[in-house]
Amino acid sequence: MRAKILAGMAGVFPIAAYAAELDGGQLSVWWAVPFAGLLLSIAFLPLAAPLFWHHHFGKISLAWALAFLLPCAAVFGIATAAGGAVHAFAAEYIPFIILLTSLFVVAGGICVRGNLRGTPLLNTGLLALGTVLASFMGTTGASMLMIRPLIRANDNRKHAVHIVVFFIFLVANAGGSLTPLGDPPLFLGFLKGIDFFWTVKHMFWEALFLCTSLLVIFYLLDSYYYRNREEQLPPAMDPTPDSALRIEGKVNFFFLAAIVGLVLMSGFWKSGVTFPVFGTDVELQNLIRDVLLIAVTIASLALTPRTARSGNDFSWGPMQEVAKLFAGIFITIIPVIAMLRAGEDGAFSAVVRAVTDNDGQPIDAMYFWATGILSSFLDNAPTYLVFFNTAGGDPATLMTTLASTLAAISCGAVFMGANSYIGNAPNLMVKAIAEERGIKMPSFFGYMAWSCIVLVPLFIAMTFLFFR
Numbered sequence: 005m006r007a008k009i010l011a012g013m014a015g016v017f018p019i020a021a022y023a024a025e026l027d028g029g030q031l032s033v034w035w036a037v038p039f040a041g042l043l044l045s046i047a048f049l050p051l052a053a054p055l056f057w058h059h060h061f062g063k064i065s066l067a068w069a070l071a072f073l074l075p076c077a078a079v080f081g082i083a084t085a086a087g088g089a090v091h092a093f094a095a096e097y098i099p100f101i102i103l104l105t106s107l108f109v110v111a112g113g114i115c116v117r118g119n120l121r122g123t124p125l126l127n128t129g130l131l132a133l134g135t136v137l138a139s140f141m142g143t144t145g146a147s148m149l150m151i152r153p154l155i156r157a158n159d160n161r162k163h164a165v166h167i168v169v170f171f172i173f174l175v176a177n178a179g180g181s182l183t184p185l186g187d188p189p190l191f192l193g194f195l196k197g198i199d200f201f202w203t204v205k206h207m208f209w210e211a212l213f214l215c216t217s218l219l220v221i222f223y224l225l226d227s228y229y230y231r232n233r234e235e236q237l238p239p240a241m242d243p244t245p246d247s248a249l250r251i252e253g254k255v256n257f258f259f260l261a262a263i264v265g266l267v268l269m270s271g272f273w274k275s276g277v278t279f280p281v282f283g284t285d286v287e288l289q290n291l292i293r294d295v296l297l298i299a300v301t302i303a304s305l306a307l308t309p310r311t312a313r314s315g316n317d318f319s320w321g322p323m324q325e326v327a328k329l330f331a332g333i334f335i336t337i338i339p340v341i342a343m344l345r346a347g348e349d350g351a352f353s354a355v356v357r358a359v360t361d362n363d364g365q366p367i368d369a370m371y372f373w374a375t376g377i378l379s380s381f382l383d384n385a386p387t388y389l390v391f392f393n394t395a396g397g398d399p400a401t402l403m404t405t406l407a408s409t410l411a412a413i414s415c416g417a418v419f420m421g422a423n424s425y426i427g428n429a430p431n432l433m434v435k436a437i438a439e440e441r442g443i444k445m446p447s448f449f450g451y452m453a454w455s456c457i458v459l460v461p462l463f464i465a466m467t468f469l470f471f472r
Contacts, residue, residue, distance in 0.1 A: 026080065026088065026339060028346030035072070035339035036351075039386075042068040042332050047381055047426050051448060061325060065332030072336050087283050088338045094284045096195050097334040099294055101327050103191060104142070106263050106297045106304075108323050111145025113256040113308035115315035118249035122158035124226040127167060128219055130154050131174050135215050138179030139186040141260055147176045147430040148316060153249075155441045163229045165445060168438045169454050170222040174215060176430035177422035181211040181415070185267060187428075189379075189388030189417040196392065197399030198410070200271040206411045210470050214419060217462050253312035259304045266293045266300070322433060333386050344393040356394060366395055368471040372412040376420030376463065380427045388417040412471050420463065423455045424448065 045064050049057040057064075077085035120126055134150035141149070151171060158164045180186030182204045184194035190203055270293040277288035343350040350356075359370040371391060378387045391413045395406060402410040421428035425435060425448055435445050446454065 026076075026084065026342040028339075028342035028344065028351075029349040031339055031343050031346075031351060033343075033351040036343065038068045038072040039333075039336035039340050041071070042329075042336050043386065046329060050426070050432070062328040065328050069332045069335040072339065076339070089335055090282045091284045092334040092338060093331075094281045094286055096192065097331060099195055099290060100188070100191060100334075101330065102294045102297050102301075103185075103263075103267070104144075104188070104326060105323055106259075106301045107142040107145045107185065108148075109301045110256045110259045110263065110304050111141050111149050112316050112318040113253040113259075113304050113312050114149055115252040115312040116149065116153045116249060117252060117315065120153075120157050120249065122154075122161060122167075124223055124230050126157065127154065127226055128223045130157070131170060131222060132215075132219055134171070134175035135179035135219075138175050139182040140264060142185055143176050143180035143187055143428065144322070144430045144433070146179060147171075147434050150175055151434050151437050152316070152441075155438060155443065159441070161229070163232075164438075164443050166222070166225055166229070166454075168434065168443060168445065169451065170218060170458075172431050172434050173218055173422045173455075173459065174222075176434055177428055178211065178214050178218065178419055181207050181418045185264065187418045187421075188385040190414060192385055192389055193392065193399075193410075193414065194267075194271065196397070198403060200268055202403055203414065206407055207414055210411065210415050210419075210466060213466060213469065214462055218458070221458060252315065253308045255307050256304055259300050262300050263297065266296050269293060317437075322429070326429060330385070337386055337389060340390060341393045341397070344390060345397055352394075359391075359394060366406060366409040368408050368412040369467050371395065371409055372416045372467060372471045373463075375413045375416030376423070377416075379417045379420045380423035384417040384421040384428055388413060391416075408471070415466070415470075419466075420459075422459060424452055 042065060045068070049061075049064070073085050073089060076088070130150060130153070134146050134154075137149065138146035151168075154167065154171060155164070158167055177187075180190070184191040184198075184200055184203065186203075190198075193203075194200060270289045273289045275288040278285040279288070279291065280286075340352075343352050344355070347353070347356055355374075359367055359374055361367055371394075375387055375391045378390075392402070392410075395402060395409050395413065422431070425431045435451075438445050445451070
């Protein structure tokens with residue numbers, strides 16, 4: 005009986021041999037419909053049908069995943085469909101979710117109490133601090149840590165919308181550009197084989213230009229509002245009078261350092277030992293990293309005072325949404341990646357031609373804007389993967405010969421996720437927190453007016469400075 009069971013499993017999940025990979029040259033563009041459908045669902049259903057989305061986003065993600073897997077199994081065989089799904093989960097999705105969860109839990113256990121007066125100089129300093137932290141604790145973690153203290157510091161001011169908008173520009177997006185810990189697209193690149201320090205070496209000047217420009221613009225704008233006599237409420241009406249700052253959950257700074265160390269370990273240590281998991285090789289160092297990241301997450305939950313998490317309004321809701329949606333994304337993107345890897349022979353040959361010149365060389369400016377525009381309205385992590393594979397998908401080549409192209413893709417995904425509320429997950433989270441605290445945030449298109457006026461001119465300047 006045991007032999008029959010193992011034989012049956014091997015028929016579906018081949019262990020000794022790899023399942024046949026999808027040949028992108030044989031796929032039509034219709035195989036990309038589940039991926040496009042899921043991304044469009046993420047983009048528009050939260051706005052068009054928020055209640056329905058809130059209760060059923062996991063089912064919607066599953067439905068789109070099955071819309072690819074079932075036809076794939078019928079046309080190419082169960083082994084091919086199952087093998088692709090196992091590879092997507094074992095090699096990318098599970099490590100991705102484990103890291104995000106550890107950063108989410110650890111950052112959610114650090115609570116900043118007390119209040120300071122929100123002067124232009126202090127606000128600019130808080131934005132700069134959050135921008136730096138975002139590259140080490142993730143844009144979501146830094147946003148959740150810094151947004152409430154920033155709002156408290158300015159709750160005696162009548163004009164605070166611009167403060168939150170620039171917070172989204174900087175902390176929730178641009179600040180996560182220097183390490184794979186900062187933003188999901190860069191961690192996906194790390195999982196694909198991009199060196200940990202590659203981003204800081206090849207994106208530093210772009211990040212410095214954008215972040216410095218935004219901080220200067222913010223300081224001038226905030227100073228203009230602050231000088232207005234009617235800007236500040238009388239001291240007696242200040243909802244949160246000034247008080248000394250204190251931090252709860254300090255043990256999580258140790259856990260944050262542990263996360264950074266574990267990711268670095270998995271990048272530098274090449275053990276040469278792999279474990280086959282249904283046709284997918286899992287490297288020893290990555291397995292150790294993920295197991296220890298889970299241990300860090302559990303330790304943070306156990307050792308953080310409850311008052312610290314309650315002070316941050318910590319809940320599992322955002323993490324559950326990310327986990328369920330990305331499960332669908334990692335499945336539905338399988339045929340898209342296969343077609344892009346097929347190059348001129350694939351259904352997406354028009355995309356390949358749009359970002360390459362007549363000699364077949366990549367056009368960095370086109371990669372920057374194509375990745376950025378899609379990242380503005382779709383999730384920036386799968387958008388990064390799409391253009392990563394459009395550029396060839398070979399990490400060794402992309403880190404060296406095509407380093408400028410990978411930098412353009414990375415900058416487009418990370419920076420232009422700030423162009424709309426739906427470009428990056430922390431954007432909507434920050435908006436929701438600000439509205440809970442009484443700040444009347446701009447509408448979807450109102451926010452885009454801010455990004456078009458402030459960000460787009462800076463992106464145009466970056467094109468000529470860095471991606472010509």
